[in-house]
Amino acid sequence: MTQAFDCAECGNPRVLMGGCQYCGSVELPNVFVDTIELNIKQGFPTVEEALDHLTEYLRMACQLGLKAIVLIHGYGSSGEGGRIKWAIHDALENNRYADRVEEYFFGEDVPFASTTYYDLLKQRPGLKDYLKHFKAGNAGMTVLLLGSGRRSA
Numbered sequence: 165m166t167q168a169f170d171c172a173e174c175g176n177p178r179v180l181m182g183g184c185q186y187c188g189s190v191e192l193p194n195v196f197v198d199t200i201e202l203n204i205k206q207g208f209p210t211v212e213e214a215l216d217h218l219t220e221y222l223r224m225a226c227q228l229g230l231k232a233i234v235l236i237h238g239y240g241s242s243g244e245g246g247r248i249k250w251a252i253h254d255a256l257e258n259n260r261y262a263d264r265v266e267e268y269f270f271g272e273d274v275p276f277a278s279t280t281y282y283d284l285l286k287q288r289p290g291l292k293d294y295l296k297h298f299k300a301g302n303a304g305m306t307v308l309l310l311g312s313g314r315r316s317a
């Protein structure tokens with residue numbers, strides 16, 4: 165993957181959340197992509213922590229004008245990590261993130277080379293690098309299409 169962000173103050177590579185690990189800057193970073201991957205299970209959050217983290221992440225992603233997030237939440241198999249997937253599905257279906265998420269696609273519904281797959285790429289070409297690994301769909305992730313105030317590309 166190409167470097168997605170660098171620090172607006174010191175120029176070192178950065179991640180979106182949590183400030184610059186080099187200079188401590190909490191300014192919005194420079195952004196070089198329109199699609200990013202977020203592993204919501206990183207750091208082993210509780211379900212509520214994961215949902216809150218997603219809220220915050222979406223807020224920043226929209227401020228930066230990102231177009232899509234490939235959200236990695238695991239397969240929903242067991243334990244706290246497993247519950248995160250279903251909590252995110254629930255939250256999306258109950259419009260918890262509707263102010264920032266224009267559309268969402270559960271990975272299992274987007275098998276490689278399906279109609280949905282091509283429709284998605286038409287809407288968000290930046291997803292190609294992520295979706296081409298899907299093969300028969302990937303139940304461990306969800307694609308979020310971001311829309312912030314009907315801004316045109």
Ligand SMILES: [Zn+2]
Binds near residue numbers: 184
């Ligand atoms: Zn910095």
